[in-house]
Amino acid sequence: MKYLEEFRDGEIAQRIAAEIRQITTRPWAIMEVCGGQTHSILRNGIDQLLPPEIELIHGPGCPVCVTPLEMIDKALAIAARPEVTFCSFGDMLRVPGTDRDLFRVKSEGGDVRVVYSPLDAVALARKHPEKQVVFFGIGFETTAPANAMAVHVARREGLRNFSMLVSHVLVPPAIDAIMRSPTNRVQAFLAAGHVCSVMGFWQYPPLATQHRVPIVITGFEPLDVLEGIRRTVRQLEAGDARVENAYERVVTFDGNAPAQALLEEVFAETDRAWRGIGVIPKSGWRLSDAYADYDAEHRFDVRDIRTVESPRCRAGEVLQGSIKPTECEAFGRECTPRAPLGATMVSSEGACAAYFNYGRVVQLERVVSA
């Protein structure tokens, strides 16, 4: 497979890792923003190649994990309605709401479907005019263009039975919020490559300058991640705080202009609650006023939702990088991928699930060598 295998080469990986070990003189805390990077780091064991001075902090970039509980509960309420066909990305089905998840709604008779593209949901709406088809539009800037296109197409075709429950979140305001946090330990960021493929990286230089923090646009294959770390460490060791693009085969400074134009038309900035973190100003997108008719929150009355988060779940601290998943007392005990307390234990991009699935080898080694 071209353009993947080349970026998984074990020898080159060892070489980059050796260089990182060589240039590292003191401890650094680096946050990989995107859940896809967390997944890759643990799936491939990239952290095992790094010197002990480098600490990787897992960022809030798992869209499933940060979708607020209130939004999940709204989704559950809408999906349970008899006239609704509720479409979602697969990950979302197992995310716990206050008292159940979408799998449970499905087993109780709700028409809940996994789709791979929001346009598949539009096609369902076209085919079933008797149903109200709702798509759960979540994610970062990466998934936003396809979601915007779905709403755009629905309006163009006058599909009155399609709507979207929108809970989009944005990376730059999250980086800003993390750097402003009084407990912040992050000294550099691996920025999310796929987000930047859409948005470019023109939004990042002011953040790097203002917070004096290196930001390196980084991809997802093992060599991409290692190269991102290498460039980050080089900046940290030199006292630099610049934006660098280590994912040049995909990302340009300006990004995807037609996609950005569509996003501008379909969405509007809004304050957004991040699950486990709280409200971050102007950190999300909602449907713009021109598309308000397609907003599922308006179409279905779901205002009186009462949410109760599990008191045992410390996902918020995990998402902000204040604790490792294994430091949570519920981790691996009452909270497992089979029975998750919080969303971070659900998606394979969620830090807790990634630790549970891939991370145990480290603990295992300790047991074996003891």
Place this chain on the structure above:
Amino acid sequence: MSAVLPETTAPAVTPSFDAWTCPMPLRDYPTIVLGHGGGGQLSAELVEHLFLPALGGADPAALADSAVLTLPGSRIAYSTDSFVVRPLIFPGGSIGTLAVHGTVNDLAMSGATPIALSVGFILEEGLPMATLARIVHDLGAAAREAGVRIVTGDTKVVERGHGDGIYINTSGIGVVPPGREIGPTRVSVGDVILVSGTIGDHGMAIMSQREGLEFETTIQSDSAALHTLVGALLDAAPGTRALRDPTRGGVASSLNEIARASNIGLVVREEAVPVRPAVRAACELLGLDPFFVANEGKLLAIVPAAEATAALAAMHAHPLGRDAAIIGEAVDSHPGMLVGRTGIGARRVITMQIGEQLPRIC
């Protein structure tokens, strides 16, 4: 239906469905109706005109309530499996071929030579007769090819909306030769893990059909009966410790089961595991891991290190084992766990998946 079929295996035929027309009097019913499960005239016609000819025994006089079989030896392997796959027909097979291969392979993994199968159909009212005919002919052809007889069966029809077209259950019996002991508890440190070919083919063939994904090449299911491959393997490596066909849950689940049952650590070199480029690409696209994707014509074998070369050669010489590879070994650390060596030289624990694999969002 219940049938004792003649002791001779019916001559193999290659059915073609392009020209298939429903024989009288079935053509009066283009779809299954409730009466086909009622035990009356319609049931009898279905058995006589479709099931018996397709499944290899055309002698209606052989019908009886149970099959009486004469078996060599006294060690009998006995297995059952139910089939609910959707779509019913997919590249490389159908629910009919799976119904034979699934149970034959379960028998083969205990070292048994499969002898006879039962088949139970649960049909949904409204199932097109042509679809049923295709599936039943597939089932008969797969059984003949595997050299296993279908000796008894049953049909029920449920109301429309109470089934998914067709469900099939098969049970099978096989004979285990004296002295043949295969099981995960026999695995010991130093043993070698082999896989008989590329992994993930069946699961991705189904997934690509179900999700309407189009790739440049069609991914074919690997559905196949593995007992002759097992025979060749056991001739070459008589010390073979454990065999598994990694169906649902894939290679990861089967190796985890072996690791747990033996309480021995297993290590797999991920790069050594053969995966077709199209399957790998489809998995990347959907956010799936081929280690967890189902196979229907592959086996995992754990053999003593001294027999590994012979085992691999025997697999390579068999049509179903051409892509066989040595993928790992049993080790004296992390007992009961499966560890993957990643391409960049690090390690990860490979756990069993929870329920179905969910596609990742991005």
